Amino acid sequence: MKTNTNNNQRPLIERPIQETAFYPSYKHLIQNDNYEEWSGYTALASFACEGQEYFAVRNTCGVYDICPMxxxxxxxxxxxxxxxxxxxxxxxxxxxxxxxxxxxxxxxxxxxxxxxxxxxxxxxxxxxxxxxxxxxxxxxxxxxxxxxxxVTEEIAGLAVQGPVSCRILKKMGFTGVENLKPFQLATFPLHGYDVVISRTGFTGDLGYELWIDVKNASDLWESLFSAGKPHGILMMGSEALEMLRIEAGLMLVNAEFMSCFQTVRLNRDRTPFELGLDWLVDFNKGHFIGRRALLKVSMKGLSRKLVGIDIDWNKQADGALIYDSKDASKQIGEVTSALWSPILKQNIALAYLDAPYFDGGKEMWAEVYLHRECMWERKMYKCRVAQRPFYSPDRRRLTPPNDM
Amino acid sequence: MAKHYQNIVIGGGHNGLVCAAYLARAGQSVLVVEAANEIGGAACTRELVPGAKVSSGAHLLHAMPADLISDLGLANHGLSFSAQSIKTVSLNADGPAIVFDGDTVKGEDVSAEDEAAYQRFNADMQRMAKALRPVFDKLAPEPSIETWAERLTLLGLGLRIRSLGRFHMRELLRIIGMNFYDLLDEYFENRQLKAAIAMDALLGAEWGARSMGSVLTYLYRLAGYQRSKGLGLALPAGGMGAVSQSIAAAAKAAGAEIRTSAKVKSILIENDKASGVELDDGEKIQAGRVISNADPKQTFLKLVNVDHLDTGFIRQIRNLRSRGRAAKLHLVLKAAPQFKGLQEADLGARMLIAPNMDDIELAFNPCKYGRYPEEPVFEITVPSASDGSLAANGQHVLSAIVQYVPYDDSAELDANRAAFLKTILQQLERYAPGIGKQISHAELLLPRDLENEFGITGGHWHHVELVFEAFLFNRPVPALARHSSPIEGLYMCGAGCHPGGNVMGIAGRNAANQVLKGGQ
Missing domain, CATH: 3.30.70.1400 (Aminomethyltransferase beta-barrel domains)
Known part of the structure; x- marks a missing residue:
């Protein structure tokens, strides 16, 4: 156990924060001390430059430490x-x-x-x-x-994501890893221990997640980075991941919704339908927890729903409220996560919209606040419902992936 | 092809039988399945030894509504009483007894002030119980005000309380969450007198006179006396089994079928709807609805496959308080026992052993930590004094509720039972010298034994503790308060539902009404 310290400062709050199993391996790469806490672990918001880390995933390979999951x-x-x-x-x-x-x-x-x-x-x-x-x-x-x-503390995990991720894994000796289909997993030997590799991730790109016993963490990390170095492999932090997951249209707890265990206010709880996850609800499989309540809800129409939207111009619409008209007479939704997408060159966001706006086709305006030279400006930009995922390259699905 | 019933009632206790009787009278086909080889549940008469019978569960009738008795024509189906409105006598090992008869109290050590205070106390409590009675008699209201019916129900409750007048309304709101100890201190001096009154709030409960909410259970009990309309504390001729038998006869006369020795293994559920029951021997009986008179824990933790239930609901059910704290003592006596300070003519009265409220509290404390009390408190009846049919050849039977006993399912249960019986008999000996020599048969049923005998979780005769948080729409849990359950076609009709335990029958009647309404 260590306390969260910045190198030159006294700790702001004394509390135990655990290092992940990979932390000793990659700590020499940390350049800007941009730490955050994740489930009691030290996590990195970025190692050096979140933009560079983001582009590693889209162009080469980015690695994210998911031990705290x-x-x-x-x-x-x-x-x-x-x-x-x-x-x-x-x-x-x-x-x-x-x-x-x-x-x-x-x-x-x-x-x-x-x-x-x-x-x-x-x-x-x-x-x-x-x-x-x-x-x-x-x-x-x-x-x-x-x-x-x-088993959070016993199993270490690394997300290895990006177009050359498969190639790096093959180079490490994981023969046959290229045959893993999306959402498939298999166990591979490495230096006398088992590595479970699943073709999963949170980036919307080709990618894998590697799961091992924590005691093998440094060996796996060293192997991965020595194999990946010629291919531009890079550790990344949560800021890059945030960009990637928004482009992939993936929701995040505490951003798009709060767990019903944590909500205090009325109407903050969300059903799967409101999150657009009706495809995950199977009423025909027999009883499951919440089934009767959801069945009742499904009889009624939805009053709001999480969708992807596309906003005019290039000003990231963080926290924007969405209105039915340019003069903002009636609020009809709000943005939960927003991004100026570097790869799409598109101003995208996840947003809750009221009925019937979430079906698209209606005029909508996002109220965006811009901080320009120490002054706030309010801008109204037209927006529209957009397809999710915003970004979904073919390599995400292709098996075996193109050998880049 | 096997018969398909419209309704199956699980459990032939009095509430199940009442429910079956009302359903059958409405033209529904009903089958009652009872695990034991006799119907009645905890309202039953059992032979202890040849020639001596006793009410082996509840031993007094004091809460059954007069209109239910007349409605079902129980008198025509064999219900009669060997004694009604019997007196209550608080015994004293070292001095005179105190006798409660109607709204008067008499005793050598009871002052004129206390006698007058008792009249005042009784009038105050009766008035408040009367205001609350409709709440106890009727279906639990919905805690919402979404429909006009719901608004009117809650408004009605508010108006009834308001109709007490400003003074009594404030007084009710002041005392309703209060502990009985403090309230009785406000009225009386005599310690034994206070303890005797306190017993009515505490019998069967897992709390002492100093526990919060004990005033509420006293008012609850008074409401029971009121609705029985003059029956008071009554001894059914032939024991409490006669109550169940007469309800069963009424149910059968209306067309209900009753099967005994038919233990339900599980409730069948098809397409998220109750469709019947499976018995221990594998027999399946189909029905449109299943109505469970079993306690909520038994019903939802044992009879319903957990695959059909939600976790939050299971949590609520598991957290229900159902730790029985009352034991049952049955003695066969060779001759009439002689209690100190008791008139011979009063042997048929209800006798209490509770010297003062602190003794009640001291008897209560050990059970919280799983220990047996050294000096328990008692409610004693000698039903054979007024009902010769219970004991032949000059013998007598004594039936006593002994409080407060821990729920003990340890390996030492038999040894603990024997030791505790010894404690009890030693204590009885002080109040009835020579009683030990008169005993020809003794039986002590601890909560664990009552659980086995009657199939009630924890051996708790209210199924679920009667506490403030488990009244009305919270009884036993919100999803079950109005007799329906999360599973379509599965209903609850037992004491675990509002308005709760005692041999009362209201839960069974309300359940039948809800079933007939297709109720939610």
């Missing part, structure tokens, strides 16, 4: 029944060595979180998510023959 191992004869009741989609259809994106709700059908479900075998699953929720999982396991273990 919360990981629960769920095993036992009833693991499939347990998982199928927990999440809204049908995981009984999942084959072993597959990964799916899933969302799970409380009794009221309000979203607790979204995350990924890894299936290793008929009886072994892993749930990866951003927030701790062991209590909910344990209470949900009452009546099931399953064991639930928080």
């Amino acid at each position: 919360i990981k629960y191992d769920i095993s036992g004869p009833d693991a499939e029944r347990f998982m199928n009741r927990l999440v809204t989609r049908d995981v009984s259809k999942m084959l072993p060595e597959r990964v799916v994106y899933a969302v799970w709700c409380n009794d009221n059908g309000h979203v607790i979180e979204d995350g990924t479900v890894f299936r290793y075998s008929a009886t072994d699953f892993r749930l990866c998510c951003a927030e701790r929720q062991l209590e909910w999982l344990e209470d949900s396991s009452i009546g099931y023959d399953v064991s639930i273990a928080d």
Whole structure:
């Protein structure tokens, strides 16, 4: 355990922040001390330049330390029944060595979180998510023959993302990694230990996530970076990831929605429908937590929905309110995450829009505030509903990927 | 092809039978399935030894509404009483007893001030209980004001309380969340007198006189006396089993079927709708609706497959308080027991052993930590004094509720039971010298034994503790308060629902009404 310190300063707040298993390997690359806390771990917002890190993922390979991601191992004869009741989609259809994106709700059908479900075998699953929720999982396991273990501290993870990610992994000796389809996983040997590689990520690009026992972290990191160095491999921080995930149109807990465990105000809870995740809700698979509430909700029309929008001009529309007209007479939505997309040269955002605006085709205006030479200016820009993902290159889906 | 019923009621306790009777009278087909080989649940009469019978669960009827008894014609189906409005006598090992008869109290050590105070206290409490009674008698209101019906219900409750007048309304709001200890101190001097009154708020509960909310349970009990319209504390002829038998007879006469020795293993659910029950032997019985008289924990943690339930709901059910704190003592006596200070003619009265409120509190404390009390408090009846059919050849049976006992399912249960029985008998000996020698058979049922005998989780006769947070729309949990459940076609009709326990039957009647309304 270490306290969060900047090199030249006393700690602002004394509190334990843990280093990830990879931290000793990459700390020499940290140039601007742009730290942040993530689930009790030291994480980097950027190593040197977030723009450069962003472009590494789009052009070569960027690596993101995902050790702090919360990981629960769920095993036992009833693991499939347990998982199928927990999440809204049908995981009984999942084959072993597959990964799916899933969302799970409380009794009221309000979203607790979204995350990924890894299936290793008929009886072994892993749930990866951003927030701790062991209590909910344990209470949900009452009546099931399953064991639930928080393995966050035991499993180290690296996201290796970008057009040359596959090539680097092949060079490391992961023979056959190119045959992994999106959302498929497999176990590969490396220097006498196992590396689980899943073709998953949060960047909307070709990419893989590598999962190992924490004790092998430095060996994996060294191998990866020595193989990747000629290909322009770069560590990246959360600021670059934020740009990437917005271009990929992916939502983030505490940005697009808050877990229903944490909301205080009324009307801050979200159903999967409001998040545009109706494709994840399977009413035909039998009961799951929140099903009855969601069934009722689904009978009524939606009053708001999260969509992608495209805004005129090039001023990033952070926190913009959206109106029905240029004179801002009626608010009809708001931006949750915004980005001037470097690769698309487009002003994009994720936003909640009221009915019927989320269906598109109506006139909408975003109210954008600009800070220019120490003065705030308010600008109204026309905007429209746009397809998500905003950016989705073919290499994201191609198996095997083009050998770049 | 097997018969398909419109309704299956799980559990032939009194609420299940009442529910079945009302449904059958409305022309519905009903099957009651009871796990035991006799119907009645905790309102039953059991033979202890040849020639001696006792009400082995509840032993007094004091809360069943008069209109329910007349409505179901229970008198025509065999219900009669060997005694009604019996007195209450608070025993004293070292001095004179105190006798409560109607709204008067008498005792050598009871001052004229206390006698007058009792009249005043009684009038005050009866007035408040009357204002609250409709709340206890009716279906739990919705806690929302979305529809006019809901608004009117809540408005009505407010108006009834307001109609007490400014003084009594304020007084009710002052005392309703209060502890009984302090309230009784406001009225009375005599410590034994206060303890005797306090017992009515505490019987069957997991709390002492100093616990918050004990005033509410006293008013709840008074409301029960009021709705029984003069029956008061009553002894059914033939024991409490006669109550259940008469309801069963009424239900059968209306067309309901009753099967005993039919233990339900699980509630069948198809397409998210209750479709019947499966018995222990594998037999499946189909029905349009399943109405559970089992307690909420039993129903939702054992009978319903957890695949069909949400986690938040399971949490709520698991957190329900259902730790029975009352044990049941049954003695067969070779002759009439002699209690100190008790007139021979009063042997048929209800007797209390609770010397003062601090003793009640001291008896309560150990059970919180899983220990048995050294000097428990008692409610004693000798039903054979007024009902010769219960004991032959000059024998007597004694039935007592013994408080406060921990829920004990340890490996030492048998040894603990034997030791505690010894404690109890030693204490009884002080109040009835020589009773030990008169005993020809003794039986002590601890909460764990009551759980086994009646199939009630924790052996708690209210199913779920009667506490402020588990009243009205919160009883037992909001999703079940109006008898329907998260699962379509699955209803609850037992004491776990508003208005709660005691042999009352209102939950069963309200459930039947809701079922017939297709109720939400």
